[in-house]
Amino acid sequence: MEENGLVAIVKRDCPTCVMVAPVLAEILQRNDLKVYSQDDPSFPEGIDGVADDTALDASYRLNIEIVPTLVRFENGVEVDRTYGWDRGAWEQVAGATGLGADLPDFKPGCGALNQDQDRLAELRIRHGDTPMISRLVPLGEKEDAIEACFERGWSDGLPVVPPTQTRVLAMLEGTTRAADEVLGLMPSNLDTCTVEKVAINAVMAGCRPEYLPVVLAAIEAVLDEDYCLHGTLATTRFVGPVVIVNGPIAQQIGMNGKGNALGQGNRANATIGRAVQLAIRNIGGGKPQGVDRATLGNPGKLSYCFCEDEEGSAWTPLVVDRGLAAGTNAVTVFAGYGLQGVIDDKARSPEELVQTFATCLHAVDNIHKIPGPDCLLVVCPEHERTLMEGGWDKARLHTEIMDRMQRPAEDVMRGAHGMAEGVPAKMAGKTVPKLLPNGLLIVRAGGGAGKFSGIIAGWTPGTPESSRPVTKEIKT
């Protein structure tokens, strides 16, 4: 902006601007003054050459916060400014005396239009003041943006929210992390996964900006070597990332760990899990029938995310089992699939109920598939109550389940019960474990009515070379 002399920014929809309009006329008689109007170039009346700043470009460049603002430039450099109406300050900036003699000494101004959130985003984009460096994909004049996302292969099969610059800019406001921070290399393409790329996919998933820190932590978790993203993606088995959220952030962003926690209907649950999968698909190239070789997959591969019902439970939360302090905001990812319901209406003691849990865990994948995959047991409130009333905490439940996971090899041997699947005959006389020692996670979620817990089965037995659950603290 080539400026010298005085510049005033006003809007008609500001009583203070209306009040100072005669002052601007006074100044104009003695000084070089350029007036920009934010909302109506016919205002102030009686002043020639008011510049139309309804596009707010001048206001943005001058970083106007309040109208009226009066600025003095010398040799193109700003040397003084005042805002609102303050006679002394105006006289100083204008280098004049006796301004607005019939006005009060002081009257505060109004907010400048260029600071409105929606207008500010548009201005930042137009002026190139955004942190985004992803390439722009132009759309045809008559191209539908949602259809365009389908055609470019960016969708998981459901409509996505088109990732416009405005939406992505707003999404990035959800974190203090830099847009260009690299979270890792995303398998299978091993392309660079930045905060910006995750934010774009979070927009498409339908996330609100305040969900972004959770999505970023979940992405960091799946990028951890222990999670084995490439293997869980390229497998013919069923799994996808199951995301469990702990800590106060779950309630702050409105997640559901109560009734229908694993079902539909909660935006945060649904879109956080979806954002993780979209990022894997788009950044890493993990597409079904491409790198993703799943035979059947599972519906949770669209989204599988919930929070533990910490405030409704007397148990220590998962995050403590995972080695972090209670109350920590954290995400745990587990490569899992489906939900095998565990119904027991009759158990009135922990000893009875644990028999049901253990028996159902033995059935995962195939009762003869032993050892079986790691498992995530989701205990419902009524079952927790039965256990608590019998004096069992979560650690006791874990121990008692693991004690019941051994099986005589003859029971699950190839050919036993007419089934070809099973352990080899050389195991005769031994016991075999359904779960490896670190193969069971327990969380508490669900609605208050119903003795219905569930098992989320994992990928394979959790050996070091398999997928291990990963917990990451959520950074805001």
Added chain:
Amino acid sequence: MSLDSLMDPLLDPTGEREAVARPRLARPKSLDGLTVGVLDISKVRGDVFVEEVATLLEGRGIAVKRYRKPTVARTAPKAIEQAIVEEVDVVVEGLAD
């Protein structure tokens, strides 16, 4: 096309391995062994044009399949689009009279 002329370009959510612009399908070097569809869009005398093309192609031993839109005024019914996609390699249509 300058970016200024576009309403709302999208930010690329991918690893940016593929070009932004979708390339046109490559034209075949020869029609040998391919099946050619001729589409009469019901524009006046379009049938004459595409039938002449069909006859010439058949005279060269090229397989031809004939399609006809019910009316020039509307886009092709989905069934015709799908049949063309499934049955032929190349399409010729008469666009104007």
